[in-house]
Amino acid sequence: MERARLLEAMKPRMPEKRYIHTIGVTDTAMTLAEKFGQDVQKAEVAAILHDSCKYADKDWMKQTIIEQKMDPTLLAYHHELWHGPVGAYVAETEFGITDLDMLNAIRFHTTGRIGMSDLEKVVYIADMIEPNRKFPGVDELREAAKSMSLEDLMITCLSHSIQFLMSKHQPVFPDSFNCYNDLLLKKKGNL
Ligand SMILES: [Fe+2]
Ligand SMILES: [Fe+2]
Numbered sequence: 001m002e003r004a005r006l007l008e009a010m011k012p013r014m015p016e017k018r019y020i021h022t023i024g025v026t027d028t029a030m031t032l033a034e035k036f037g038q039d040v041q042k043a044e045v046a047a048i049l050h051d052s053c054k055y056a057d058k059d060w061m062k063q064t065i066i067e068q069k070m071d072p073t074l075l076a077y078h079h080e081l082w083h084g085p086v087g088a089y090v091a092e093t094e095f096g097i098t099d100l101d102m103l104n105a106i107r108f109h110t111t112g113r114i115g116m117s118d119l120e121k122v123v124y125i126a127d128m129i130e131p132n133r134k135f136p137g138v139d140e141l142r143e144a145a146k147s148m149s150l151e152d153l154m155i156t157c158l159s160h161s162i163q164f165l166m167s168k169h170q171p172v173f174p175d176s177f178n179c180y181n182d183l184l185l186k187k188k189g190n191l
Pocket of ligand 1: 050051054083109110
């Protein structure tokens with residue numbers, strides 16, 4: 001079974017806590033995909049692979065970003081942001097994922113971006129609210145997931161994340177701000 005094979009491949013790449021998080025994201029992404037009419041199997045596979053590079057070697061990730069001509073802006077920001085784009089590269093080259101929507105769900109799961117697909121939103125939100133996450137406000141986000149539209153839920157999760165970073169005086173990657181504005185302007189009908 002694909003799920004078992006991919007999960008087994010994730011085990012040696014991460015500590016147990018992150019592996020448990022991966023399972024939590026996978027189950028949550030499948031539930032959200034079902035709820036919001038998305039392809040449950042695509043959500044499952046993208047979620048299993050989303051943190052494959054969370055503990056990858058930083059120098060190797062940096063080299064991959066340069067060699068694969070990924071957004072060079074990434075290098076100025078914290079290496080925490082690198083595992084999404086590099087994870088998408090690994091999903092494609094090591095695990096043979098060819099579906100662009102799944103690759104983008106992995107690529108942008110930390111930052112969001114302008115024009116996110118519904119599958120991308122599902123994985124982003126699942127990563128934030130899976131049952132093992134513990135941060136102030138997570139219960140409210142889980143509650144919101146029961147009633148809000150996918151768009152409103154994405155705006156709520158993203159604004160929580162951006163506000164958290166700003167409260168700590170941490171830089172916010174431009175894709176996140178752009179994503180936030182994009183979602184709000186579309187909601188207002190301005191785009
Ligand atoms: Fe991640
Ligand atoms: Fe994650």
